[in-house]
Amino acid sequence: MRLIRNISRPPHLQEAVEIRVGADERLISDEMKQLNLTLATALGLMAFAMVGTAYAQVAYGLRPLARIRTAVAAVRTGKTSRLPEDLPDEIMPLVTELNGMISANLSIVERARVLAGNFAHALKTPLAILNEEAKELRASGNEQKAKILLEQCSRMNLLIDYQTARARASASTNAGSCAVLADILQTLISTYSRFGAGRDKRFQVEGHADIVVSCDPNDLIELIGNLLDNAAKWARQRVVVAVADLGSTVLISVEDDGPGIPREHRVRIFDIGVRLDEQKPGTGLGLAIARDLAVLYDGQLWIDDSRDGGVAMKLVLKKKSAVT
Numbered sequence: 001m002r003l004i005r006n007i008s009r010p011p012h013l014q015e016a017v018e019i020r021v022g023a024d025e026r027l028i029s030d031e032m033k034q035l036n037l038t039l040a041t042a043l044g045l046m047a048f049a050m051v052g053t054a055y056a057q058v059a060y061g062l063r064p065l066a067r068i069r070t071a072v073a074a075v076r077t078g079k080t081s082r083l084p085e086d087l088p089d090e091i092m093p094l095v096t097e098l099n100g101m102i103s104a105n106l107s108i109v110e111r112a113r114v115l116a117g118n119f120a121h122a123l124k125t126p127l128a129i130l131n132e133e134a135k136e137l138r139a140s141g142n143e144q145k146a147k148i149l150l151e152q153c154s155r156m157n158l159l160i161d162y163q164t165a166r167a168r169a170s171a172s173t174n175a176g177s178c179a180v181l182a183d184i185l186q187t188l189i190s191t192y193s194r195f196g197a198g199r200d201k202r203f204q205v206e207g208h209a210d211i212v213v214s215c216d217p218n219d220l221i222e223l224i225g226n227l228l229d230n231a232a233k234w235a236r237q238r239v240v241v242a243v244a245d246l247g248s249t250v251l252i253s254v255e256d257d258g259p260g261i262p263r264e265h266r267v268r269i270f271d272i273g274v275r276l277d278e279q280k281p282g283t284g285l286g287l288a289i290a291r292d293l294a295v296l297y298d299g300q301l302w303i304d305d306s307r308d309g310g311v312a313m314k315l316v317l318k319k320k321s322a323v324t
Contacts, residue, residue, distance in 0.1 A: 064088050068095065075102060120164045127153050127160075162285050178320040179217035181250065182209035184224060185241060192228050201235050203228075207243035211250050212320035215297050223293045226286035227254040227313045234258030234310065245319075249299075252315040257308035266303040290315075 004021045064087050071083045082102065083095050130153050138146035189203045213220060231239045235256035244251040261269060270291045290313075294301040299317040306312035 064091050068098075072098070081106070116164060120160045123156070123160055127156055158285055162288060177216040178212050178214055179220045181211045181213050181220075181243065181252070184217065184220050185209055188221065188225050188228055189241075192225075192232055201232055202238040204238060204240045205243070206240060208245065209241075209243045211243065211245060213250060214318040214320045215299075219293050219297070223290050223315070224252065224254070226290040227315065230254075230286055231256040231258075231311070231313070236310075238308075240306075240308075246316070247319075249316050249318055252317070253304075253312050254315070255306035255308065255312040256310040257306065258310040260305065260310050261303060269303065270301075 006019045007016050008019070009016045067087065068083060068091070071080070074080045075083065082099050085092070085095060085099075087095055130149060134146045134149035134153065137149065185205055189205070193199070193201070193203050215223070228239065228241075231254050235258050237257055240253075240255045242251075242253040242255065244253075270287050291301050294315060294317070297317060299315065301313065301315050304312040304314050
């Protein structure tokens with residue numbers, strides 16, 4: 001029982017009046033429990049609604065930034081050249097600055113490529129004159145001086161060709177281009193099996209080459225073409241191109257059944273102008289350009305032993321990834 005006691009002294013009575021009221025305490029506690037439950041439910045629903053509303057507001061407010069992220073990925077992979085301009089006014093200054101930076105970078109790359117080409121072209125004429133002078137020296141009996149001049153002119157021509165190819169590849173890596181490996185291999189094998197050193201060789205492709213590689217098609221042709229050309233020169237009977245899917249990358253192995261390369265020469269074979277056998281045709285630029293192209297596309301190129309006792313040129317390149 002809960003007892004309420006009250007004592008009062010009315011003015012018209014001489015004695016105090018005591019009033020006592022008793023009731024079952026469970027009636028009050030049940031009502032308080034029901035009130036607490038109702039209050040907790042209401043506050044919980046209110047908190048859930050506030051959290052959901054805040055999350056929805058933040059998610060909706062950040063949607064333009066997600067669009068910018070997707071657009072930047074599209075620019076990086078070469079699907080587009082600019083960010084979209086139908087975004088909220090609050091972030092348009094950022095989009096404008098990013099578009100300006102992208103345009104400026106593309107302009108710088110294009111100017112550098114044009115300057116490299118102009119520079120190479122400008123040097124070709126003086127080198128041609130020097131070559132003619134060296135030949136006249138040889139004709140006049142100055143064999144030693146003519147030999148030195150011709151060797152230096154030949155080296156400068158090699159360096160010009162090498163740097164021109166490297167500048168062209170550096171420009172194309174910024175475009176985020178891609179190529180289907182199977183198409184490139186089919187084109188190259190069809191060419192090398194008909195002409196040059198590969199006419200009497202058998203070319204074979206192992207593995208699934210239906211892979212999209214993150215590399216400009218022209219650069220991929222030059223890269224793998226140099227490896228196939230080198231293998232065809234040294235192969236006795238066949239050249240094998242093995243393709244292995246490594247997940248985010250692809251391993252391309254160009255193997256021949258030739259005499260192989262001694263381990264002490266496997267590092268310097270990538271240097272500009274290095275040729276282990278002067279009797280074989282070539283300029284000594286192919287493997288150097290192939291190595292630099294692989295590096296420019298964040299890949300790797302190294303020499304290993306082939307299964308047939310010759311050389312296996314191992315090339316790892318990134319696969320094309322979808323924009324998310």
